[in-house]
Amino acid sequence: MRQKFRLGMAISVFAVIATLACVYLWAPQMQVKDVPFLGPGQICDPEIAAQYGVKGYVEIIYPLVSPDLLSVDRGGEINIDILLRFVSYAPELTEARVSIDPKSPFGGTYGKYCSNNGTEIIFNDFISYNASGSITIKAGETMALTMSMRIPEDLPKCISAIPVAAIGFWADVPMTVDLESACGMEVAIRG
Amino acid sequence: VGKVERILMMLSMVLILLLVPSTRVNAAPYVAGYLRGNVVTTTKVLGAFSYGDFDLGSVPSGEFLAGVTSVAGANGLTPSGWVYQNGIALFNTGEVWWSPQEYYGDTPGPYHVWPVPVGDNTYAAFYVRMSTDGGTVTNELWAYPTVQDLLDDNPVHYQWSLPAHEANFLVGRQKPGLFAPYIKHFQVGVESNVAITETDWSVDCFEPCWYDGAHWRYYPGYACRGTSSHITWIGWTQYCVGGEVYTGVDKTSSDVDAVGWEYTGTTVGDDALLWSESGTVSDIVSKPYASSSKWGWLPVPSGVGRQ
Secondary structure, eight states, rough: OHHHHHHHHHHHHHHHOOOOHHHHHHSGGEEEEEEEOHHHHHOHHHHHHHHTOEEEEEEEEEEEEEEOOOOTTTTTTEEEEEEEEESSSSTOOOOOEEEEEOOOGGGOEEESSSSTTOOEEEEEGGGEEEEOOOEEEEEOEEEEEEEEEOOTOOOOTTEEEEOOOOEEESSSSSSSEEEHHHHTTTEEEEE | OOHHHHHHHHHHHHHHHHSOOOOOOOOOOEEEEESBOOOOOOOOOEEEEOOOOOOGGGSSSOOEEEEEEEEEEEETEEEEEEEEEEEEEETTTTTEEEEEEEETTTEEEEEEOOOOOEEEOSSSSSEEEEEEEEEEEEEEEEOSHHHHHHTTOOOOEEEEEEEEOEEEEEEEEOOOSSSSSOOOOOOEEEEEOOOOOOOOOEEEEEEEEEOOOOOEEEOEEEEEESSSSSEEEETEEEESSEEEEOOOEEEEEETTTTEEEEESOOOOOOTTTEEOEEEEEOOSGGGGOOSTTTTTOOOTTTTTOOO
């Protein structure tokens, strides 16, 4: 009698747990995944990147630039060296295609208003590169580019500096910026 | 009988193991406010942030504190599985970087970018707007360096476009099924790559709202944590922003359509009320709320959106 009771209890417990498991497994909340906000530290970490299906990235690096040296007169032009480095985590990903067009909003735009009713000064209009269109970078390779920033003579006095931004690029892999080399970079406008 | 009992016990143990949620691999600490109301479609959402005065030097190098605006893409009321995010990340250098991103589920799109420095921790406000025309998602940021710039409405303006994958965004919440949790389709909150616990940091999030075709509107605001921040779903998989509770972060102030988050050691309750009002937004600045973008809608160039 006692054995039958214990067996009955075991079957009941099993039935309850099995029912819960069925409900849980078939219910939509069975799987929950995370939408991360990935920064360079995560994109550039192969293990973390792999968790999110990132097979490689293009990094924008500003080599050997001292922020103190970045200044230019109104009407003048300044050249800033840029490196594009493609890192692939997957053997089948042998190259990345990078598009260059500082006039396209798909490469980002930026500008400043000088007064409430004034028009926006678009900084992209001052920027060009020594390459344009679509370029291909092989895995492990680094491509050198020069960004030219030409400041118009009649730039409003309210603009005393322009941030240096990796504007005008988009790629078929994630792009990121080497924060250390880009830290605090802006072009001071003289005059 | 004993043998049958043992078998049943073992089967029960296996089933219990199946019921235990799997550990998340790279979850990020996150806390946010969401607009609680019936789900509606929209083509524009907006949120704003500012950083408080705290000891930046205590923040470890490489770690960031980001104000993150997230919205789910959809066709009508059916989520597409795409999530559009804008992060404004503060580093211990004091620099603030802006990064518009897009994800299909938890997989970043090819145009995940980290493009530009947009200011520093002393800035009066950063306004972020995401707009879609069905072909392009336009991410815009207005950075106001000083209170005077706010009063004069003189921001620095950034714009970054990404390909859209659906017709509209969603705001509000809905349940995809009887056993499913509420999905909160528009969230404005704070996320780090790892929990920053070395200083009592604070971030103000204000005016999360959506455009209804005539006005910028908000619903009552409620808190969600990184494990209850479900924002969209694909099939039977749901996606949480962040994925981890930002332990020790609480709301220290709140007003209509605004909340201040601070690391205090106390964790905000899930679904805690932030504000109870709903209405239309009025602000001292106007540019982020303008009905059209200066750069307008442009066709997606070839190569953009290629996976």
